[in-house]
Amino acid sequence: MxxxxxxxxxxxxxxxxxxxxxxxxxxxxxxxxxxxxxxxxxxxxxxxxxxxxxxxxxxxxxxxxxxxxxxxxxxxxxxxxxxxxxxxxxxxxxxxxxxxxxxxxxxxxxxxxxxxxxxxxxxxxxxxxxxDLIWVHKIAVCVDRVRRAAPETIAAVIATINGRFGAGLDRRAALVAWLNGLRQIHGSEIERACEALGVDPADYLRTYRPYxxxxxxxxxxxxxxxxxxxxxxxxxxxxxxxxxxxxxxxxxxxxxxxxxxxxxxxxxxxxxxxxxxxxxxxxxxxxxxxxxxxxxxxxxxxxxxxxxxxxxxxxxxxxxxxxxxxxxxxxxxxxxxxxxxx
Ligand SMILES: [Zn+2]
The missing domain is CATH 3.20.20.370 (Glycoside hydrolase/deacetylase)
Structure with missing residues (x-):
C-alpha cells in the first residue's frame, strides 16, 4: 500500500x-x-x-x-x-x-x-x-434489471440505447454507469431504458405498492x-x-x-x-x-x-x-x- x-x-x-x-x-x-x-x-x-x-x-x-x-x-x-x-x-x-x-x-x-x-x-x-414511480426509483429498478439480465438481453438493450442516444456503451458496467448518470430532466432516456429492459412502472406500482x-x-x-x-x-x-x-x-x-x-x-x-x-x-x-x-x-x-x-x-x-x-x-x-x- x-x-x-x-x-x-x-x-x-x-x-x-x-x-x-x-x-x-x-x-x-x-x-x-x-x-x-x-x-x-x-x-x-x-x-x-x-x-x-x-x-x-x-x-x-x-x-x-x-x-x-x-x-x-x-x-x-x-x-x-x-x-x-x-x-x-x-x-x-x-x-x-x-x-x-x-x-x-x-x-x-x-x-x-x-x-x-x-x-x-x-x-x-x-x-x-x-x-407514479419516482424517477430515481425507475432508474434503480432498471439498474437492478441490468444486474440480473442475461448477456444477450444486455447486448440488445445497449444496441437500443446507443441507437437512440449515441451513448457509446459497450458493456454491462457502462450501461449501469449511464443509468446512474441520468437526472430528472432525462425523462425520455429513463422512459426508453424502462421500455428496453421491460420495466413497466405501472405494473411495478401495482405489484410493490412502494409508497x-x-x-x-x-x-x-x-x-x-x-x-x-x-x-x-x-x-x-x-x-x-x-x-x-x-x-x-x-x-x-x-x-x-x-x-x-x-x-x-x-x-x-x-x-x-x-x-x-x-x-x-x-x-x-x-x-x-x-x-x-x-x-x-x-x-x-x-x-x-x-x-x-x-x-x-x-x-x-x-x-x-x-x-x-x-x-x-x-x-x-x-x-x-x-x-x-x-
Ligand atoms: Zn428523497
Whole structure:
C-alpha cells in the first residue's frame, strides 16, 4: 500500500476510536438530526441498487442506542428550540425519514412507538397513493434489471440505447454507469431504458405498492408523528432555473401535506440536498408563506440559518452487528467529517 494510503487508513482507524461522548464535547451541537429512507427485511429493486438500508432488527438496535445515549426529540420540541430558543436536553436527537415509502408506516412507526419515540416523515406529494414511480426509483429498478439480465438481453438493450442516444456503451458496467448518470430532466432516456429492459412502472406500482397512501399518512399524523413535505416531484431544487420554481415546489408540497394532516405549518426536506439553494431566498419564501416550518438539509453536522436543520445519513449498514447499533460509527464519521479530518 502506498505511504499516503497507509497514513489515511491509520488516521481513519484512530478517528474511529474516539468515543462519541468525547466528540460531543469537542464539536458542540444542540441537536443532531438523522435521516433514513427505508426500514425493511426485504430486498426491494426500487431501493436496493441506490444504497444499503437497515432491517427491522438493526433499526430497533439504533433506537435502543439512541434512547439510552441521548434524548429523542419531537419535531415540535426541535422547532421551538430552533425558532424560539427553548432549551433542549443534552444529547438531543431528532429522527427523520425521506421519500414516503410504505415501510415507514408498516415497519418504522411500530418500532418508534415501542420506544415511545417521535419522528418526522418527508413525503414527495406526487407519489402519495402510488400514483407514479419516482424517477430515481425507475432508474434503480432498471439498474437492478441490468444486474440480473442475461448477456444477450444486455447486448440488445445497449444496441437500443446507443441507437437512440449515441451513448457509446459497450458493456454491462457502462450501461449501469449511464443509468446512474441520468437526472430528472432525462425523462425520455429513463422512459426508453424502462421500455428496453421491460420495466413497466405501472405494473411495478401495482405489484410493490412502494409508497404510503393518504390513509396511512393520516393515521401516522393521528398517531403523533410529524409529516413533512419533500417537494411535489422529488426534484433537485438547485437544478431549477427560476426562484419561482423553487418556491412553487416548496409551497405547493407543504400545502398538500398541511391539507392532509390538518396542521397549519409543516416542515420541508430537500430531496438529495439543498446546498446550492440561496438561504436568503429560503428566508424570504418562509416569511411570505406561514405554511413552511423548519427546512431540513443533508449536510450532516453543518451549521446554517436557524430554520435549516442539517442531518446525518443513518441508512448505512457498515459495522452493524447482531444486536448492536452502528450508530456510534456513523456519528463518529459525521463528527470527523465536520472537522474535515476524513
Ligand atoms: Zn428523497
Amino acid at each position: 502506498p505511504l499516503v494510503e497507509t497514513y489515511q487508513a491509520v488516521r481513519r482507524k484512530a478517528l474511529d476510536r474516539v468515543p462519541v461522548p468525547l466528540w460531543r464535547r469537542l464539536v458542540r451541537r444542540d441537536v443532531i438530526s438523522l435521516y433514513y429512507h427505508m426500514i425493511s427485511d426485504r430486498e426491494l429493486p426500487h431501493v436496493s441498487s441506490i444504497g444499503s438500508y437497515k432491517d427491522e432488527v438493526q433499526f430497533e438496535a439504533d433506537l435502543a442506542y439512541l434512547s439510552e445515549n441521548g434524548h429523542l426529540l419531537s419535531y415540535d420540541e426541535l422547532r421551538r428550540h430552533r425558532l424560539y430558543g427553548r432549551r433542549v436536553p443534552g444529547g438531543a436527537i431528532h429522527i427523520t425519514f425521506d421519500d414516503g415509502f410504505r415501510e415507514c408506516g408498516e415497519n418504522a412507526c411500530p418500532a418508534l412507538r415501542r420506544q415511545a419515540a417521535s419522528a418526522t416523515f418527508f413525503i414527495p406529494t406526487d407519489f402519495i397513493d402510488n400514483r 404510503l397512501t393518504q390513509c396511512q399518512i393520516e393515521r401516522m399524523a393521528a398517531d403523533g408523528f410529524t409529516i413533512g413535505a419533500h417537494t411535489t416531484s422529488h426534484c433537485l431544487l438547485e437544478e431549477l432555473s427560476h426562484p419561482e420554481d423553487i418556491e412553487r415546489e416548496i409551497v405547493e408540497s407543504c400545502r398538500i401535506i398541511a391539507d392532509i394532516t390538518g396542521r397549519k405549518q409543516v416542515p420541508f426536506a430537500f430531496p438529495f440536498h439543498g446546498f446550492g439553494v440561496d438561504r436568503a431566498l429560503l428566508a424570504d419564501i418562509r416569511r411570505r408563506h406561514d405554511v413552511i416550518g423548519l427546512i431540513f438539509d443533508t449536510g450532516q453536522l453543518r451549521r446554517d440559518r436557524e430554520f435549516v436543520v442539517h442531518r446525518v445519513p443513518a441508512d448505512r449498514t457498515r459495522h452493524c452487528r447482531p444486536g448492536e447499533s452502528n450508530m456510534p460509527f456513523l456519528l463518529r464519521r459525521a463528527y470527523a467529517d465536520e472537522q474535515r479530518l476524513l
